[in-house]
Amino acid sequence: MPIRHKTRQHLTALQTVMNELDLWQIEPPSEEAFASTEPFAIDTMTPTEWLQWIFIPRMHALCESQQPLPNQIAISPYIEEALKEHERLQDLLKPLLELEELLKNQ
DSSP states (O other): OHHHHHHHHHHHHHHHHHHHHHOOOOOOOOOHHTOOOOOOGGTSSSSSIIIIIIIHHHHHHHHHHOOOOOSSSOHHHHHHHHHTTTTTTTHHHHHHHHHHHHHHHH
């Protein structure tokens, strides 16, 4: 199976888990939040907002435009630390860890 297809599968799994955990939002953050220059937009967005509104759409855009996919991503440590109190953290981390492994081994 092509890597772009597998990448999309992991992104869809991440979105599904976020929906199941009621972390998926209907309304986007403010325009100012998107202007952040900090890693993970840490100064303007929650970790799950960043996943939903920046990471997932950008990864889909890379897949659709046939641009190179990153091969060194490490999102899970940030999510693990930022959401360490979430009772279903492991459910959220699973598709992220799988995606990181896939991209690392491309």
